[in-house]
Amino acid sequence: MRPTAETLCAILSRRTQQCGPRGGIGDGAHPVLTAQSFITDALLSTTPNSTRQLAPGPPPALLQAYPSSTSSCTPRRDIIIDTVNGAQQEMVGFGHAWTDSTVSVFNGLDNATLAQVLEDLFGQSGNNMGFMRHTIGSSDLSGEQYTYDDNGPSFNEGEPDPDLSHFTIEPYGSAMADMISKMGAVKGDVFLFGSPWSYPGWTKYNDLFVAPNLNVPNGGSYNILNNSFNPAFIPQMVTYFSKYIDAFRTHGVQVNGLTPMNEPLNYQGGYPCMYLSDVDAANLIAQGLGQAMHDRGVIIMAYDHNTDQPVYPARVVLGTRGEGALTDAAAWHCYASPVANYSVMTDFKTMFPNTLQFMTECSNYLPQSGTWNFEVASNFIPPVTHGASGAAMWVTATDQEYGPHSPYGGCAGCLGSIIVNSSNTYTKTNDYYMVGQFSRFVRRGAVNYNVLGDGNEGDARGANQFYTMAVQNPDGSFAVVMMNNWGSDQDVVLSVGAGYWQGIVPNATVTTWLIPAEGLWSSQGTAPYGNTTQTGGGGSVSTSAVCVTMASSSSSSSTTSTTALELVPDTTHTIASVSTTAVGAKKQSG
Template sequence: MKKIILLVLLVSVSAFAQKKQKSKPLPFSTKNKTVTVYTSADSTNLRLSITDNLKFQELKQPLESQICIFVNPDKTFQTFVGIGGAITDASAEVFAKLSPEKQQEFLNAYFSKENGIGYTLLRTNMNSCDFSSDSYTYIQDGDKDLKTFDIQHDKQFKLPLIKKAMAMIGSKASFYISPWSPPAFMKDNNNMLFGGKLLPEYHQAWANYYVKYINALQKEGIPVWGLTIQNEPMAKQIWESCIFSAEDERDFLKNYLGPTLQKAGLGDKKITVWDHNRDLLLHRANTILEDSEASKYVWGIGFHWYESWSGGEQMYENVGKVNELYPSKKLMFTEGCVEKFDANKYQLWKNGQRYGKSMINDFNNGTVAWTDWNILLDQNGGPNHVKNFCFAPIHGDTNRGELIYTPSYFFIGHFSKFIDKGAKRVSSSASRSQLLTTSFINNDGKVVTVVMNQSNLKIKYNLCIGTSATEVTILPNAIQTLVY
């Protein structure tokens, strides 16, 4: 009997040891790996162009005089969700004016991995926003019981484009909704524009509104992955806006929105709080996430990049600080665009550089998903019912029937085309401040390293993994993606 027990124990220990051994991944190796280099560069025709195929060689100790990018694929961090943009009313209206051929070109440009940049993340506006041709809601004025709720408005332009995009993305799609304002009668200023606050007597009705909209979209065959509670809740804008203090948002979430979604069977939807600039990010995170009853409903914290309106720099470090404080919550960039449209600046390279710098810093600070603003605007930077005209990565000139690709499109593509959903960010750093870098390892074992040259000089650098390296040349003001 003792022999049998001993044998069983030995077999169990052996099986556990084998299982433990199997679960440990093998260290990344550069052996027989080729580095494919894709480049986009200012004052050249290079746009996501293959510019090199390189091999690794031994480099045990870099010198101080050698510029290096150090990557350690065995040190992993957050899991990547996706990159994408917003299908607003404006985007959908411009799309509808394009010829069928240009529509297909546009869809391929964004949503095909092979022929485009492989967007998988989509956002849309619940009720109107500034990038709508007019202000609208889905109910008749005063209908607090939502008996007249109908998304017929969206069926003309927005839903057809969303459906086409979702069909191309397939199972990797993550689609979320954001409101800019409740209906006017629910607010203390009786106006969808100019800020105002949600009246206490309409808290439940407004929570029910999200449920109605999500269910209506899903009835149309559009699965909703998540939602933000309020776009830019501290901004009193001349367009659709609504003010929620940190306490307001916390209490609305824990007492109304969270329980209402749960009761409706929508508790799996990813709820993102804040959805505003990086400057007040920590205050909002602390206020909501330190309340356990509110925090339990929160998937993540969303942020924008417009804090530089004050004349200061981008507050990238605030993203990292929230990540340190609340590592179980996700960080998602929910909106950014280049403001003040000017058709003479379609090809202004620094507009693209703004994307590259932000994306690298945001990912390095723990961000899991990154959402651009409008995916398409017209030759006027609209339509926009309050004349807040902006840039998009692609513009549709509806007079000429042409698509205009801006540098921003290619900068975003250096990330979205190559980093797959489920990838893990890995350790990546530069030895000189002229170069910015971030790296991910895809589930197929391939590493994607993005390098951005902020200088006006051509630079030679070594891509170093352990004691292996390959020398790469990057042009002035260029961005590169290295896949190996």
């Protein structure tokens, strides 16, 4: 059953911002008028600007009829968008994650360069990202370890603070809130959700102290290996999260979603982390957190961990009065071994059809020059086809050494969209362009549709994949994102409604087609039958497609990994600072 716009907005309307599709091509104000194609090569090149990066490609051509099988020059791939019965979930958006590393390197930019990088990330002339995560307290992408109420000499070593009189988001939380508010000035309809990596140490079971005033024994075997939440502190954590939401609001930032714990089953890292059982998570939500967040316009997103434990979010939903009560969404990560099994999201959707789902974290770790890299697309498309309304990669920006990051562990090689090189230069990585293949063209309120035929073949366990997702934007157009890791260019015939569109999806690329609303196919400059030959006479016309040609993919030059890892292996687009007055007028290409 297709969820209506009211269903999505009923969940999101608890927040203060307007619920609705706006802000970019495919919304009501910026309709798609002609067929278009955009291509990003998967090759991480060692030569700057030698690959296609969100580059316009030959648009698909509208056919008069389904082409004969003899007309294909390359293997034919028939992709069918089920526009009759295939409408699925509505979309919120795509994006990245705000971390202390991102805030730190962005604060080191001069004003003009910062304005430009924010436009590149969030502006309608840039990636137009609309689904963003941020860290509550420190993470592994933080140079310092902290929470918002450590109340002691250092992280994880404080005394209990039963009335949270020592709560403060200073200095790191306020720096993050101030930076995020600048994002909101560029793009006002971002869905922002927060995730903590750890609660204050005094709320955990460990062996550092006993809390006699609260009559709460806080003893344990070891403060890392027994790094788990003590549910006696549920009232304090409800207040903690409420104070955090309120504090960010004073900085002009409305948080829209909350996961009670990042990776709640991960508790042995040297960086901030904590074990939070599904029972304790449900009790925390049911005993005050759910209502406190809903009162503040914040949805609750359960789990925030890998696909190998799908029972966790199901138990949280059931333990918080069931679907439609206090838990609004399930959040998933990509790190299950050997690969993420996103099909569990379809099972979850069957059980909880009106609960939102998101892919909230996946990282691109130490990508190597000279190789193909599909990390973004292979963890954006499958979650959407299995029910996700949005997806976010891990870490928006770092320095050239993938930091600042925790010295004690965590992701010391996570690539983001942006590498800051100096106070007035930065690099757009290949991940920037890969995320843009989704965030630039999929609007909030778009509806995902089932893709049939040859649209999805292979999976992450094998060497070859062809993935397709198709969403209908609010203007009636379709954005069709295809990942071709099949080993050869693919001659695609796309069935949309009553028409057929044909074009080549180059090998080793992510390619997005924009198909106008059907009523515009012949009236707004889209040449119908533009890729056909007509034969016959006496009024009898038959149509067959001609062979579509395209220049060889620049990604085909190398598939061999290099032995050495550079700090920034895919420096493809370095931006120099421009004057403040020129920022608004001068837009960088790409």
